[in-house]
Amino acid sequence: MTKALRMTGLAKLLGVMMLVGVPGAAIGQTPDLPKLHLKVVGSSGIPRQFELFEKPFFTKTLPERSGGKITTDFVSREELGLKGFDDMRVLRQGTLDIGTSQTLYVGGDEPFAEGVDLAGLFGDIDTAFKGHMAYKNALDERLQKKFGLKLMTLWPYPAQVIYCRPPIKTLSDLKGKKVRVFGRTLGDVVEHVGGASVTITFGEVYEALERGAADCGVTGTLSGNAERWYEVTTHLFVLPLGWSTTMHTMNLALWNRLDAKTKEFLRVQFAELEKKLWDFGRESTQDGINCNTGVGECKYGYKGKMTLVTPSAADVALRDQILRDTVIPRWLKRCGKDCAEPWNETAGKVVGIRMKAP
Structure with a gap:
């Protein structure tokens, strides 16, 4: 997106005070809070989480439950033209108050963030929840120290699976294929089995799959459905490779200026949002499979006719081997020896893996 468009988006966020009208006293209000106006950028406006949870939370829930004391300007990443680590940089500068980032994108600047969503680390969402909650404090400390950001939530998208245009039956069938x-x-997983990993922004993947610039792509079961990947792919290989872990962070200087009542109010509200997003991650994983294949109830997406490919025990074993032999060693090399111990005592302990510092 052009610089002019980015500035237009920032001007919209900074210059337009979209104060949300709040009715009279309601259950759960905390009218004695001081006034606080927050400039917030949410996640991508494409997946369902944005409209179903983020937007109502920031534009309705916070204002109503605070008795109108907390108001927001709220936009999506697309409206500001933000990509990758951009929103965290803007947060550090104080231009934004709250931002939304995916840990794998943040990993380019802070590899420790990747540690909670290493490819193949958590094979199901219940284990993922335990691992994320175990890792949360360590990640919060790292973000505060290195970036001046306070971690408010840590949550998943649906299981990240493989959509392919050519037929595939196993994980090894990615050999020789271009995989977004x-x-x-x-990328470590794809390269381990002999595929070529390609980086394509989410909004451009449909066209890349359609014209053959990519043979396959990895994204969430419902996320890919929202972009209608089922129209340009034929096979859905439902081996969970990750959870596209996402976090809401607040400018730490702002957080430190807040009074105790406001901090506690925000902690409670964000904890509730986080729980809803985890519940939806669980529900939408199966719903996305149903929608893409056209089999069973499709509540949140569009019905396709993809062929469902269920991973075998051998596929699961290969994924676990790649995690230990390739993914973890490469991550630890990027992250450094100081990452090993906090990872071992949190996420690693949940899955029974202990890594050695390089």
């Missing part, structure tokens, strides 16, 4: 990935650890 986001984040280095997903």
Whole structure:
């Protein structure tokens, strides 16, 4: 997106005060809070999480439950033209108050963030929840120290699976294929089996698959459906490779200026949002499969006719081997020896893996 468009988006966020009208006293209000206006950028406006949870939370829930004391300007990443690590840089500068980032994108500047969503680390969402909650404090400390950001939520998209245009039956069938990935650890998996990892922005993947610039792509079961990948792919290989972990962060200087009542109010509200997003991650993983294949109830997406490919025990074993032999060693090399111990005591402990510092 052009610089002019980015400035237009920032001007919209900074210059237009979209104060949300709030009705009279309601259950759960905290009217004695001081006034606070927050400039917020949410996640991508394409996946369902944005409209179903983020937008209502920032534009309705916070204002209503605070008795009108907390108001927001809220836009999506696309409206500001933000990509990758951009929003975290803007947060550090104080231009934004709250931002939304995916840990794998942040990993380019802070590899420690990748540690909670290493490809193949958590094979199901219940284990992923335990691992994320274990890792959360360590990640928060790293973000505060290195970037001046306070971690408010840590949550998943649906399971990240493989959409392919040519037929595939196993993970090894990615050999020789061009596979769209986001984040280095997903690329590690593809390269281990002999595929070529290609980085393509989410909004451009449909066209890349359609014209053959990519043979396959990795994204969430419902996320890919929202972009209608089922129209340009034929096979859905549902081996979970990750969870596209996402976080809401707040400018730490702002957080430190808040009074105790406001901090506690925000902690409670963000914890509730986080729980809803985890619940939806669980529900939407299966819903996305149903929608893409056209089998079963499709509640949140569009019905396709993809062929469902269920991973075998051998595929699961290969994914686990790649995690130990390739993904973890490469991540630790990028992250450094100081990453090993906090990872071992949190996410690693949940899955029973202990890595050695390089």
